[in-house]
Amino acid sequence: MKNSTKAAFACLAALAIAVGLAACGGSSDETNEATNGGVTRPAEGPESASMGGKVPTIVIRNGEPVGGIKQLEYNAGDEIRFEVKSDIAEEVHVHGYDLMQDVPAGGTVSFDFPAEIEGIFEAELEGRKEQIAEITVNP
Amino acid sequence: MSFLPFAHALVARQDLPVPAWLFAWGASIVLIASFFALAAAWRKPRFEEARWRPLGAGLSRTLVSRPVQVLCALVGVFLLGVAIYSGLRGTEAPDRNFALTFLYVTAWLGFPFFSAFLGDIFRPFNPWRAVGRAAGAGFRAIAGQRPAHLTYPEKLGRWPAAVGLLAMVWLEIVYGSSGGVAVGLDPHAAATAALVYSGYTLAMMALFGTEVWCARGEVFSVYFGMFSQLGCFAVESGKLGRRRPLAAATHWATLPGSAAVVIASIATTSFDGGQGGAFKSAIESTFHWFADRGVDLTTSLRLTDTIFMLLCFAGVGLVYALGVRGMRTIRGAPSLATLRAGFAHSLIPIALAYLVAHYFSLFVFQEQAQFTYLLSDPLGTAHTDLFGTASGGIDFRLVSATTIWYVQVGALVVGHVLGLTLAHDRALVYWPNYRDASRSQYWMLAVMVAFTCFGLYLLSAGNG
Numbered sequence: 001m002k003n004s005t006k007a008a009f010a011c012l013a014a015l016a017i018a019v020g021l022a023a024c025g026g027s028s029d030e031t032n033e034a035t036n037g038g039v040t041r042p043a044e045g046p047e048s049a050s051m052g053g054k055v056p057t058i059v060i061r062n063g064e065p066v067g068g069i070k071q072l073e074y075n076a077g078d079e080i081r082f083e084v085k086s087d088i089a090e091e092v093h094v095h096g097y098d099l100m101q102d103v104p105a106g107g108t109v110s111f112d113f114p115a116e117i118e119g120i121f122e123a124e125l126e127g128r129k130e131q132i133a134e135i136t137v138n139p
Numbered sequence: 140m141s142f143l144p145f146a147h148a149l150v151a152r153q154d155l156p157v158p159a160w161l162f163a164w165g166a167s168i169v170l171i172a173s174f175f176a177l178a179a180a181w182r183k184p185r186f187e188e189a190r191w192r193p194l195g196a197g198l199s200r201t202l203v204s205r206p207v208q209v210l211c212a213l214v215g216v217f218l219l220g221v222a223i224y225s226g227l228r229g230t231e232a233p234d235r236n237f238a239l240t241f242l243y244v245t246a247w248l249g250f251p252f253f254s255a256f257l258g259d260i261f262r263p264f265n266p267w268r269a270v271g272r273a274a275g276a277g278f279r280a281i282a283g284q285r286p287a288h289l290t291y292p293e294k295l296g297r298w299p300a301a302v303g304l305l306a307m308v309w310l311e312i313v314y315g316s317s318g319g320v321a322v323g324l325d326p327h328a329a330a331t332a333a334l335v336y337s338g339y340t341l342a343m344m345a346l347f348g349t350e351v352w353c354a355r356g357e358v359f360s361v362y363f364g365m366f367s368q369l370g371c372f373a374v375e376s377g378k379l380g381r382r383r384p385l386a387a388a389t390h391w392a393t394l395p396g397s398a399a400v401v402i403a404s405i406a407t408t409s410f411d412g413g414q415g416g417a418f419k420s421a422i423e424s425t426f427h428w429f430a431d432r433g434v435d436l437t438t439s440l441r442l443t444d445t446i447f448m449l450l451c452f453a454g455v456g457l458v459y460a461l462g463v464r465g466m467r468t469i470r471g472a473p474s475l476a477t478l479r480a481g482f483a484h485s486l487i488p489i490a491l492a493y494l495v496a497h498y499f500s501l502f503v504f505q506e507q508a509q510f511t512y513l514l515s516d517p518l519g520t521a522h523t524d525l526f527g528t529a530s531g532g533i534d535f536r537l538v539s540a541t542t543i544w545y546v547q548v549g550a551l552v553v554g555h556v557l558g559l560t561l562a563h564d565r566a567l568v569y570w571p572n573y574r575d576a577s578r579s580q581y582w583m584l585a586v587m588v589a590f591t592c593f594g595l596y597l598l599s600a601g602n603g
Binding site: 098 | 151152153154155532535536539540541601
């Protein structure tokens, strides 16, 4: 092989490896899931409300979610349940599913609907356009 | 605390990141396809001639007849008018106003997707070309002679279109993301931009001539026209005919700046695809760097996004330039300038693949809005129902997340193979010796693998 040929092959191999490594590094933390009875569920991180028990609550103080945007993750077919507790009167809008509910100042609203659309959706305070949750529905 | 406004105003649903197993499959198929390409069988160029053949006389004559041309032109002008009017007079809610979805989804994504199969379907509907031609005809009727135009500086080539393309996307995804909330470009701004662009385009057409400007500077003609080179129908000497798919692309990049157009396309899609995922943390730290120095939040964000968009342009351009330099080292290679222009068309399928991968779901979902409530209630007043579809909406269950993944990865793989095909074919023109031609293609192969794997990476890093 000519030198230029060798160099080309080396470049190609190096590129492929570099891109591969970068991608694996980038995606491994997101796809780190534990399989449980045939159902894939996130091992940690986002709150998996579908596992029963406590319903996650998003607390709104001064028009902002306490602790930042709440990550909620479900599988298609699950029941999406969460509550929004707010110190101000607002309207909560779940995009994609297009659900709206008013919450009075100092009050709480509960959402409960089937996860039938796959994708990533925002929930926001409609009046001040403040995102309060990111709802992920995996297939 | 303030959150970065990454979400797209029109987008109520974001794609899930491509899972690791699908990424691995996609990348493996790309590598295997690439090694097959190294041993590609054909040794004579096959795409240099488009082999255009006219369709049946009746159909051909009807479709390109004067009345049909006038009708298409009127439709184009009318729709642009509706979009501008809706933007100026309609609701400020981007998702309820006809203007944004029509301009940035239906036209901006629809024309590339369909042109790539059908050929240049934008040209007959181009509203500015229509006005330019009508004005030219009027001038001839009154003055009795053709309007005199300035000679276009040929060195500029398609550079005005490349810059215009960057500006177009910048307006939507950089300027549009303002104020610390997810608003996106508001309809009023979009309509104003369309008016300004119309004025600029008509002025340029008056200066240099309608067809000259359409082929070089008119952003939409050049951009959609680029994808249409892959398609299989074309009008030649007043007749509609069929040609070999992909083949017309081989003679597209003959004007200076053509490479910049296709690079700008890949770069802007990369930026939009990566800003919420792959580049997110880098963008956030740059944003905070500006914000900490007293720059207000909106300016910091726009500044940061502008820098990253230009970095994408530089990065994509650099990868291509490296491939071109590499090919120059092969015995008997033509000049750098020849190589740079000579292989630019092989990136068109990659640019198309990036568009499909990043906007397929947006297009499918948002077009439901376009043909239901946006059609019946273009101003978003909630009181109009022109066609009885105002109460309709988007059914996000139409396409499953899994289907979207397959379309995304499939598009990148197919784009990769088509890009390699065009590059290999062009190499056979420059290097009569088959072995040298193959050797030169190790370099383009590296370029294509880099773009395709980067595209897969952007998808797997998602928006979160």
